[in-house]
Amino acid sequence: MPADSPSARRILITGASKGIGRAIAIRLARHAFDITVHYGTDQKGAEETLADIVKAGGSGQIIGFDVRDGDTARSKLHELVSEHGPYWGIVINAGITRDNAFPAIEEQDWQDVTRITLDGFYNVVHPLVMPMVRARKGGRIVAMASVSGVMGNRGQVNYSAAKAGLIGAVKALAVELASRKITVNAVAPGLIATGMTEDIRPEVMAAIPMKRMGTADEVSAAVDFLFSEEAGYITRQVIGVNGGLI
Numbered sequence: 175m176p177a178d179s180p181s182a183r184r185i186l187i188t189g190a191s192k193g194i195g196r197a198i199a200i201r202l203a204r205h206a207f208d209i210t211v212h213y214g215t216d217q218k219g220a221e222e223t224l225a226d227i228v229k230a231g232g233s234g235q236i237i238g239f240d241v242r243d244g245d246t247a248r249s250k251l252h253e254l255v256s257e258h259g260p261y262w263g264i265v266i267n268a269g270i271t272r273d274n275a276f277p278a279i280e281e282q283d284w285q286d287v288t289r290i291t292l293d294g295f296y297n298v299v300h301p302l303v304m305p306m307v308r309a310r311k312g313g314r315i316v317a318m319a320s321v322s323g324v325m326g327n328r329g330q331v332n333y334s335a336a337k338a339g340l341i342g343a344v345k346a347l348a349v350e351l352a353s354r355k356i357t358v359n360a361v362a363p364g365l366i367a368t369g370m371t372e373d374i375r376p377e378v379m380a381a382i383p384m385k386r387m388g389t390a391d392e393v394s395a396a397v398d399f400l401f402s403e404e405a406g407y408i409t410r411q412v413i414g415v416n417g418g419l420i
Contacts (some may be wrong), residue, residue, distance in 0.1 A: 185314075197394040199211055203233070209233070210235055210237055211235070214237075220236040237250060239260035242297070243297070247297040251301045254300055260305035261306060262312075263300050266315075266318060268332055272333075274330060284332045290342070291340055295343055305358070313354075313356040313399060316358075316397050319341050322334040324338075326419050357400070357405065358415070361415060364415065365378065365379070365417070382418065384418055387417075392415055
């Protein structure tokens with residue numbers, strides 16, 4: 175638990191209307207962080223996440239915008255900072271898959287995956303980072319990468335490229351912000367039981383040493399640790415949650 179006024183610390187989580195994002199939001203809310211639940215299109219899911227946060231004794235609000243739309247993201251985030259003050263933490267979780275063998279990947283599938291991941295990182299973190307620096311209270315930034323971005327994955331050239339780029343951005347930003355006591359890390363899940371992993375081939379499961387999929391709660395636990403006071407000296411790292419896959 176952070177030592178100084180955790181209730182005053184605000185965290186934005188993108189793509190928090192379901193799955194891993196929702197699990198992260200609920201877990202962090204239990205530490206009295208104020209959670210901003212971001213959604214792209216699923217407002218109902220975001221409202222359900224916020225209801226779960228309140229049920230867990232936490233507080234928060236929802237915000238909706240397409241992370242690919244830099245002007246809208248900047249405008250809405252500047253408004254939030256102006257009204258409520260800077261964020262202490264950011265979790266970049268929004269992402270999609272459009273899997274296919276590379277020759278069959280359409281240009282739109284490449285654009286959607288890479289832009290939501292990489293433009294989304296820039297469009298959300300960029301307007302929030304200088305208010306975080308000026309607050310002089312340190313901070314935490316965690317980006318949800320993937321085992322695919324570390325090792326590459328058949329049928330996911332677009333997704334692997336996007337997540338590898340995200341890891342590169344995390345490592346570079348961590349160097350820039352280290353002296354400000356702002357840590358920047360990535361969490362790279364493997365095969366996690368969510369709506370994005372419904373059709374899993376048997377050979378994929380067989381490749382996992384633990385012979386099972388992970389859970390959203392297991393991923394959120396890693397993020398939870400990175401937001402703790404004890405993780406204050408951990409930055410520029412990629413934390414794998416993958417059952418021994420790599």
